[in-house]
Amino acid sequence: MPMTVPLGREGGLFRALRAGAAREWDAYCWHPFVQGLAEGTLPLAAFRRYLVQDYLFLVQFARAQALAVVKAESLEAMREKGRVVQAILDETKLHLVYCREWGLDEAAVLAEPEAPETVGYTRWVMDQGFRGDILDLEVALAPCTIGYGEVAMRIEAHPGRLRDGNPYENWIVQYASPDYQAVARGAAERLDRLGESHGGAARIASLTRVFAEASRLEADFWQMGLNAS
Numbered sequence: 001m002p003m004t005v006p007l008g009r010e011g012g013l014f015r016a017l018r019a020g021a022a023r024e025w026d027a028y029c030w031h032p033f034v035q036g037l038a039e040g041t042l043p044l045a046a047f048r049r050y051l052v053q054d055y056l057f058l059v060q061f062a063r064a065q066a067l068a069v070v071k072a073e074s075l076e077a078m079r080e081k082g083r084v085v086q087a088i089l090d091e092t093k094l095h096l097v098y099c100r101e102w103g104l105d106e107a108a109v110l111a112e113p114e115a116p117e118t119v120g121y122t123r124w125v126m127d128q129g130f131r132g133d134i135l136d137l138e139v140a141l142a143p144c145t146i147g148y149g150e151v152a153m154r155i156e157a158h159p160g161r162l163r164d165g166n167p168y169e170n171w172i173v174q175y176a177s178p179d180y181q182a183v184a185r186g187a188a189e190r191l192d193r194l195g196e197s198h199g200g201a202a203r204i205a206s207l208t209r210v211f212a213e214a215s216r217l218e219a220d221f222w223q224m225g226l227n228a229s
């Protein structure tokens with residue numbers, strides 16, 4: 001399994017959660033679906049299934065980030081989360097363009113029902129936000145944002161990584177890009193800060209359960225793609 005330097009700072013909350021949920025985190029970040037992306041061996045049908053559901057995921061992910069605007073701890077954090085919501089809503093449009101390149105037209109994507117894995121994951125994240133505070137919500141959101149940053153880094157570090165003629169090259173490049181890596185790094189830093197301000201150390205057991213569950217639900221999302229092939 002390719003290893004990379006984790007995001008967040010030494011002794012910070014993100015690294016504590018990552019270490020506490022190492023089994024679930026590794027199963028997510030180096031899922032067979034991810035290996036298939038890296039090696040260019042993933043069945044095309046698996047990727048198409050994933051792509052359509054990921055569009056539906058992003059819409060719900062924007063709603064969950066919007067809940068973080070509501071739950072934010074400061075005006076500055078409200079502004080920051082508001083920008084995140086806007087960025088995701090813009091990304092959904094790009095996602096439809098990308099789907100089109102894969103032969104999935106907009107009408108077909110919009111008509112597709114959400115898979116149980118998509119509903120299960122996104123509504124569970126929302127529920128963490130409704131029942132808890134901003135830190136519970138950000139921990140539930142963290143594996144999405146930070147995880148895809150690490151997934152891309154692991155793919156790049158994989159000795160078996162196929163570059164020439166890899167059908168998934170665009171996808172990999174998007175998440176390995178400096179822009180996305182900065183988003184992932186920023187999310188890990190925000191989690192570390194919230195850990196300090198919101199009693200992360202005293203809450204580590206319950207927060208680790210939330211982080212592990214989100215990681216497990218991310219792995220289920222990859223698996224949903226594989227199950228379609």
Ligand SMILES: Cc1ncc(CO)c(N)n1
Pocket residue numbers: 054057143144145148218221
């Ligand atoms: C399921 C899932 N998790 C995380 C991301 C990263 O934005 C994504 N696009 N889809």
